[in-house]
Structure formats: C-alpha cells, structure tokens
Amino acid sequence: MNAPVMAQVRRTIPEGFLDVLAQYFGDRCSMAEAVRDHHGRDESPYPPMLPDAVVFAQTVEDVVWVARHCHQHGVALIPYGVGSSLEGHLLAIQGGVSLDLSGMNRVLKVHPEDLTATVQAGVTRKQLNEALRDTGLFFPIDPGADASLGGMSATRASGTNAVRYGTMRENVMSLKVVTADGRVIETANRARKSSAGYDLTRLFVGSEGTLGIIVEVTVRLYPLPEAVSAAICNFPDLDAAVRSVIEIIQMGVPVARVEFMDASAVRATNRYSHLSLKETPLLLFEFHGSPASVREQAGQVQDITHEHGGMDFEWAEQPEDRSRLWAARHDAYFAGLQLRPGCRSSTTDVCVPISRLAECVVQTVQEMDQASFPYTIVGHVGDGNFHVLMLLDPDKPDEWAESEQLNHRLVERAIAMEGTCTGEHGVGLHKQGFMLTEHGQDALDLMAAVKTAMDPKNILNPGKVLPGAFAH
C-alpha cells in the first residue's frame, strides 16, 4: 500500500553535471543508492522518489555554489534538513540534487539580553535548547520531532506550545537565505519590529524550500518559566473539553499547553508508555509563570473545567512526572501505531476556528467510526488544530483509498468551517489538491507569480506547495 504520486517527469540531468558536482564536493557528494534513497523520502506515506545526487553542505558558500550550478543548468534542488516532514515535502519527484544541510549545525550567536539566537539551518530544536542550558532561556516551538530549525522555518511548524508562544511564523525574526540564482540575502535585522519594506522573512517561512534555501535562522527566545505545572483533566465527551478550552482562552488564562486526546489515543498511550490515565477524552494542560501565577492559572482552569463536566484534575507537579507525561504525549504517534501492529499510518492535520472545533471533530468521529481501520485523534486544541492518525494495513490497498477519502472529506469540512487544510505539517505533495479550494484561483495565481519572480527557472523543490496547474 502506498500513496499514489502524481505523475511528474524527472528532468534530464545535463551531461557532465554530476561529474562536476562530484569533482567539486568530493566525498561530500554521493550518488550511492542508499544515500539517495535516504534523501528521497520523509515521514509521509509516499514511496521514496530518489534525487540524482546528494550534496552535504558545510558552508553558505557550498549552498551558493550548488544553487548557481543548478540554476545555470535547470536542475532541481531540494533543501534537506533531518527528513522529518510529513507530507512528501522532500521527495525528488523531478530528480535533481538533494542538498543536505544537517552538517551546517552551529549555534552562531546567542544574545541573552535581546532574547534571540542565530543558528545555522541544520541545528535542531533540541540542540538549540541544549546550547541555551546556562542562559535561563529556551526556544519553545516543539513539533514533536527533533526537526532542524531550517526545516521548521520552511514548513511553518508549531506544536504543543503554540497556544502560548506562537508558531515559527511569530518566532523567526530573520533568515539568511540563498536565492534560486545563488545570491545571499538577510531578510531582516534583529530589531523586534520593523516597518521597513516587504516582509521577506515571513514569505520564506512556510515556503517549503520553493522560494529560497534557508541557511541561517534567527529566532526569539523566552525566559525559562520560574514555575511549571501540568495537569490532566478527563471529560465525558469532546464537546465538554472544547467548551472548557474556549472559556479558558476567553478568560485570558495564559496556558502554555492544552492538548486533547481521544479515548483511543489515551488507551494507546497507556499501553505504550506504561501510564494509567483514565481512558476517556482528556485535556493535558501545562502552566508557565511565577509560582503564584501558575497556581492561579491552574485554579482558574480547574474551576472552568469543573463547570463543563471535567471529572478530575490530576496534577503532575514533579518535573519527572511532567516529563513522563509530555514524553507520552509526544509518543502518541508511536503509541497509536502499536494499536495495530505492522500497520502504516496516515496522519491528517486540519485547523479550524476554535468555535467550530467541537463540531468538526464530532462530525469526523462519526465518519471515522464507520472506517474499516482503527484511528486515534490528538489535537492542539487551543489553536483549533487536530490530527487523525489512521492505522492502515499495508497489504490492503483499499484501506489507503478509504483513508484518502476520509482525509478528503475532513479537509473539505475544515475549509467549509473557515479553516485550513494544514495547521502545521505543510502542503508538500499531499495537500496540493486542497490548495485551490482553500485559496481560490486568484490567490493561487498570485502565489504562482511570486514563485516565478523568485525562482524563474523553477529549480527550487519543484512540484511542491502549488498544484501542477499553477506551476510555471
């Protein structure tokens, strides 16, 4: 069972192109099948589509060299971080060069007074937080995977902390980018705000490697909260949980995290992570602040959940309990997979205004309950963002088709509710089919015009983000 890849013609690599590449980069250029295979896949359900070569960049100059060379010869160029994207972003559907930036992994500068850090694109979020250990600061964006900052910028990633700290959109201050033709630009300076011209930073954030190659990222940091506590609250049903969250947010309680898990996800997590959570729909909370403020937030949240039928309110105040709980939440994906040993998964990612969230999830559950395969639901409920993890038998092609239909109806439902086809995973290949419904012809034309202006030869991660009809 595999997702179908839309037919795209692999470009012909001009004769001698790869030889020049190999000669220039030596053992930092590989055409070995295993290396190309590794770089021709991501965490999506698609089969691998191999690039013709992989180059391991170590400097901005390396990237410039590759971009110029690919630009000159019209060869596709796909920036590669750690390969954790979920929707087929990295697949070399037109062949070409995969440019692996994981070796560009130095933390360049930390400015504790300004709450900023500048890192090379290959630095991962965990690595950055490790480097910040003695500063009293942290970088909160946490998409689960230990993704690279370059990749997180390129997909406009977020995760469990976004309700309090925002997404990469809000937390990238500036980027160093190599353009399609090999020029190096800085999109902004380190001022916290600026009105000086077009917002190139946010144009590159979320562009999935199609507008430029991100080589450095300057991000905002935050003071480590003086106190942190976490709590779990069980609910009789989803609606009660969502109503609670709406009221919590309307009250202005600055929760740091509020995550929803359905009963199946809880069951899976109990088994996988050896926990004994009550197997009902539940909310997982985290509170950051001064000790008094954390107590106050928790008290307010407890009152609100209680009014909405929240059944318990269990604390995890010890760091080790909290770590265990959040590790379990992060492992919900792997836990889900264990519900059906040997399965492959397809994960959805829609986001709707929170007022429509309960309705959207309830309708989805009604449909999913008819499915021929098991599923779990988890959600960044404070943002209106949720994922359905569909557990598919790799030997039953019908299940893939069925899951695609369910995904299709879910996305259409989310868009009809003023939502989006992807809250945080990105478009890649898998969500291209929804771009027209979500944005309309004229907005896509405008995006295509921007793409053409910035990458006139369409060498940068070609065939991604914009559906085929809009690719120039």
Add this chain to the structure above:
Amino acid sequence: MNAPVMAQVRRTIPEGFLDVLAQYFGDRCSMAEAVRDHHGRDESPYPPMLPDAVVFAQTVEDVVWVARHCHQHGVALIPYGVGSSLEGHLLAIQGGVSLDLSGMNRVLKVHPEDLTATVQAGVTRKQLNEALRDTGLFFPIDPGADASLGGMSATRASGTNAVRYGTMRENVMSLKVVTADGRVIETANRARKSSAGYDLTRLFVGSEGTLGIIVEVTVRLYPLPEAVSAAICNFPDLDAAVRSVIEIIQMGVPVARVEFMDASAVRATNRYSHLSLKETPLLLFEFHGSPASVREQAGQVQDITHEHGGMDFEWAEQPEDRSRLWAARHDAYFAGLQLRPGCRSSTTDVCVPISRLAECVVQTVQEMDQASFPYTIVGHVGDGNFHVLMLLDPDKPDEWAESEQLNHRLVERAIAMEGTCTGEHGVGLHKQGFMLTEHGQDALDLMAAVKTAMDPKNILNPGKVLPGAFAH
C-alpha cells in the same frame, strides 16, 4: 521650510479617463482643489502633492472598478484611509487617483469565541473598540492616532502595547485585498495557524498600498484584562531605565506597556497636560492580568527598577488617573510642539535590539544636544523603538537640513547596531534612502521582483517603499 520631494514625473492621465471616473462615481468622485489637497498630504513634513482625482469607495466593487480602470490605463492609484501616515506614504508624487476608503467603515463580524473581528478597511481602531464594548474583548494595537485598520495593516503599525500584544504583523489574521488588476483575494482563513502555502497576509501587511488594496481586515482580539494598573518610575539617567527594562523582559514579566520619556518630553507633557511628573527620564508602565498577577508583576518591576536606581514608583490605579496618564503620553507629540510655539516637527523612528538601545539613545542625545533646535525623545522601550521629535522653525530652512542630517546619522547608527530605519512608521518617501543600507542590493532586488510580479504596471502607490533605482 519643507522637506524636498524627489523629482518624480507626474504621469499623463489619458484623455477622457477622469470623465469616465466622474460619470461612474457621480458625487463620490471629486476633482475639487480642496479635496485633492486634503488627499495629497499626510502627517509628514512634506508639502502636499495632489492626486488628479479622489474617489470615495463604498463597496469592494467600487475598489475593483477603480483598480481595473487604473490598471487598464496605467494611472497611479493610492489607497487612502484617514491620512495619519507620517513619512509621505499618501503623497501623489505621480498624480493619479486617491482612493478614499474611509466610507468602508462597517464592522462586519465579531466572533467572540474565536477572539477575531472582521472589519472593512476604513474602520478605525477606536471605532472597533467601541463596537467591542459589550463583548469583554478589545483590540490592543494603538499607534496613537485613531488610524484605520486598513492603514494600520498597510504600514505594519504598532505602538505602546506592542511589547505585550505584538504589532499588526502578529495581529492581522487575514486580509481581503483587491489586486492591481482588480481581482479580489482572501489571503487566509480564520484558523489561528496554517501551513498552507505562501504567507500572503504578511506580504500585504507593511506593503504601504504598493502590492494591493486592502479592503477588509480580520484581526485577533484579546480578553479585556480583569485588572489594570499603571505606574511611573523616575530614573537618574536613561541607561538605568533601559537596564531595568532589559531585566524585566528577561525575567519574563508580561508588562503590557513600558514607555520611556526623556526629561524634555516630561517637561513638555507637564505643561501641556497639566501634570506634575518629576522632570527626569522616566518609565511609564502598565500591567494587565488578574488582580493577583498585576500585583505580582508590579512588585517584581518595582524591585528591579529599585536595583537599577529607579527613584520612585508612583501608582495610577484609578481608571481616571490611568486614562489621564496615557492620554498625556499620547499627547506627547502635541506637547512637544508647544515647547516651541509655531514650530513644525520632524519625527524619527528607529528600532534596535534592546541590548543596544541605551547606547543608541545616549549617542543620539550627545548629537542632539548640539542641535540648533529643541527636541524630545519618547520610546516604546520594551521593543527597542524610539522617536526623536525635532522642533523646527518653519522660517529657517537650515534647520530642516540640519534635522535631516541628524536623522540620517541616527538611522545609520541604528542600522549599524542591527536595527531598522523604521520600527513602526513605515518607509513612505522619507525612509527610502535607507533601504539599500538596511537590506542590501540583493534583498531589494527580490522585493522589486515581488512588486513587479504583483503590480506589473506599477500603478499601486508608485514611487513608495522601494527607492527609485529599484522601481520598475
């Protein structure tokens, strides 16, 4: 005394163009001198540059009609809100049509559960907050002037609340925009986050009417804080004040406002607003939250300021005292003008990383103290953003030249300190000369490519944002 306007050729209006406009719009189209004069100026020090006609739009269809018509005939089109821009954004340097959107002033939808409101571009921030009166919500962005939401989006405005609530960049969720050729697009939906394609929203935010005409704005709202308090703290010098703010922010104290005023600004404010503030450098704070949280924030801030030589900590807990204090802060501009009766002013607007703020202001003060005219300094110090108000004698042309030199050196200093030539006012005409220094040739080329892609005939507010060499 007036600022020099760079030479730009007024475009020839094709014969019959204005007649067709007048015929279509009737009394909503004016070619009267007084109306054109009103629309050919803003709050900048430039002399007015009149458009050939003014159209008062009432519907999106009106805007589409004008855009198509101007696009077809290559006539310049300048979107106009309330005329409160500060850097010459609205001046019709190439003539054409000023499109007045102030009549499009309906609050279209408020979604209290989602904390969003959708308004027509002509709605002002005070009008929006009036409309929100019974919802328990508010829209925090406050640039001082009662600007329109369309204009605030177009200039990426911010103001005193940005340290807590962000700028228009963070608070615009979606825009309805009429493109240069008269197509209508929605840049996003109402989901709090999305990874579905290029971030058109933030491309239009800060584009100063040069990429499209904003006709509707969807913004984030916030719960009115349960408790609010304000305080004033005097300091022996600027450095002590800034050091306090750095520490406050590093501690993660969520101050809602922290504003700096130099002794001259305080003196001017005392006279103008009949206050008796101690005439030293001071910080004005506002705290938002629950009563306990506000007390705690204030206590932390008091401790920190005390350690840094803060001399007093005076409270303004009554709403009327607070209102008076913030009204006085907002009137600092007018108060400053009174320091030199009959003067005209030139206001600067730089923003630097906060670690460089004290150094930047101190060097600026050293230069300003040598100036032949008086000045005041106020700043959104939590953002590293400050303004020098230079009070110039309209009968002394030399003073204008001197103020421009001082402004020039200040901006170069800010850019050298990793800052920006404009934190919140925008580029307009006045900051174009700094765009190359700030962004570099390659980034400006990219901005110009985006402009050309989105407005190939260069009809939208031509001659603004990008310096002449980059205008196509």
